[in-house]
Amino acid sequence: MKQISKWMFLCIFALCGCVRQAQSNPVTSTIFAMDTTIDFTIYGTEKDLSAAESCLMELESKLSVTDTGSEIYAVNKNGTGMLSQQISALLEQALTLCQQTEGALDLSIYPVVRAWGFTTGQYAVPDTKTLAGLLSHVDYHQILFDRAAGRVTLAEGMQIDLGSVAKGYAGDQVVSLLRQNGVTSALLNLGGNVQALGSKPDGTAWRIAIQNPLGDGYLGAVEINNQAVITSGGYERFFEQNGQIYWHIINPTDGMPANNGLVSVTIIGDNGLRCDGLSTALFVMGLEKAIDFWQEYHDFEAVFVSMDGGTAITEGLEDRFTYLLENTDTNPVTVIRQHRK
Numbered sequence: 001m002k003q004i005s006k007w008m009f010l011c012i013f014a015l016c017g018c019v020r021q022a023q024s025n026p027v028t029s030t031i032f033a034m035d036t037t038i039d040f041t042i043y044g045t046e047k048d049l050s051a052a053e054s055c056l057m058e059l060e061s062k063l064s065v066t067d068t069g070s071e072i073y074a075v076n077k078n079g080t081g082m083l084s085q086q087i088s089a090l091l092e093q094a095l096t097l098c099q100q101t102e103g104a105l106d107l108s109i110y111p112v113v114r115a116w117g118f119t120t121g122q123y124a125v126p127d128t129k130t131l132a133g134l135l136s137h138v139d140y141h142q143i144l145f146d147r148a149a150g151r152v153t154l155a156e157g158m159q160i161d162l163g164s165v166a167k168g169y170a171g172d173q174v175v176s177l178l179r180q181n182g183v184t185s186a187l188l189n190l191g192g193n194v195q196a197l198g199s200k201p202d203g204t205a206w207r208i209a210i211q212n213p214l215g216d217g218y219l220g221a222v223e224i225n226n227q228a229v230i231t232s233g234g235y236e237r238f239f240e241q242n243g244q245i246y247w248h249i250i251n252p253t254d255g256m257p258a259n260n261g262l263v264s265v266t267i268i269g270d271n272g273l274r275c276d277g278l279s280t281a282l283f284v285m286g287l288e289k290a291i292d293f294w295q296e297y298h299d300f301e302a303v304f305v306s307m308d309g310g311t312a313i314t315e316g317l318e319d320r321f322t323y324l325l326e327n328t329d330t331n332p333v334t335v336i337r338q339h340r341k
């Protein structure tokens with residue numbers, strides 16, 4: 001009897017091995033959503049893939065600023081509205097980031113972003129008077145959110161957009177759905193926002209390349225398991241007018257493209273929404289304030305590239321970041337260390 005159960009156990013074990021073997025080829029797809037190209041690489045089934053796609057499309061239909069059927073469209077149109085559980089959770093986390101970054105991230109910057117033409121591609125430099133008028137309605141403190149009731153109410157003249165955190169949140173939601181469905185290995189690329197579930201099927205870390213913001217090729221690569229790697233870069237969306245470059249990350253204090261010395265900020269961490277929001281906010285802050293923020297919270301890692309090409313990484317990346325640009329300097333990357341208390 002003992003022998004039989006041992007034999008059965010071995011059979012089941014071998015069967016599991018076959019299933020794992022079959023999963024060493026991922027199911028993949030590319031879709032266009034959230035204004036960007038999204039790639040899924042899932043070590044699972046076609047069913048897992050279509051569940052991931054539906055999750056993303058459903059989320060987009062709720063938070064789009066342009067889709068007339070979305071929750072956010074209704075809030076912007078009526079000045080108030082009810083939010084589903086999912087969008088409530090998103091808004092709550094996003095507002096926490098607005099507070100923690102002291103408004104470097106501000107969800108109510110949307111009308112200013114629109115005036116610059118970044119939502120439509122019809123770019124224009126707004127005049128000072130227009131900007132001042134729009135900025136008078138920018139203040140995340142005036143987004144009144146009753147979490148228990150799920151109701152959000154905006155101050156007069158205000159409009160919001162969750163675009164700065166939406167892709168990160170979408171990544172979190174898809175990863176959690178896949179995990180619930182038993183998937184242990186997947187990689188999502190949401191327009192340059194990369195989110196990993198687990199490690200590669202062979203157990204090694206995912207290696208994620210970070211774009212060179214000042215030219216062609218890659219700046220470097222970072223190794224991750226179960227984390228997000230999210231970059232905000234001036235090179236992602238911009239236009240040029242009279243020799244001046246204007247990009248889509250706006251400083252809420254003056255309504256101008258953020259110009260505090262950084263050209264790209266990559267955040268690596270466990271929570272996609274937080275990484276997404278922080279990549280935008282720390283870009284706005286500039287290196288010095290961004291480092292202070294990291295010293296205070298220390299729950300993420302970062303790669304900063306300055307306008308002069310200088311690269312700085314936080315100390316947690318020391319063993320998992322590889323610098324890929326050819327450089328004559330012997331040590332082109334500065335490591336930011338935590339102040340020991």
Ligand code: ADP
Binds near residue numbers: 105249
């Ligand atoms: P992308 O969406 O291109 O990956 P980000 O995650 O950095 O880049 O988000 C930038 C988007 O967020 C802009 O396109 C704009 O809609 C919005 N945005 C720009 N500046 C801010 C800001 N200071 N706070 C909140 N949202 C912003």
Ligand code: MG
Binds near residue numbers: 276277279
């Ligand atoms: Mg962002």
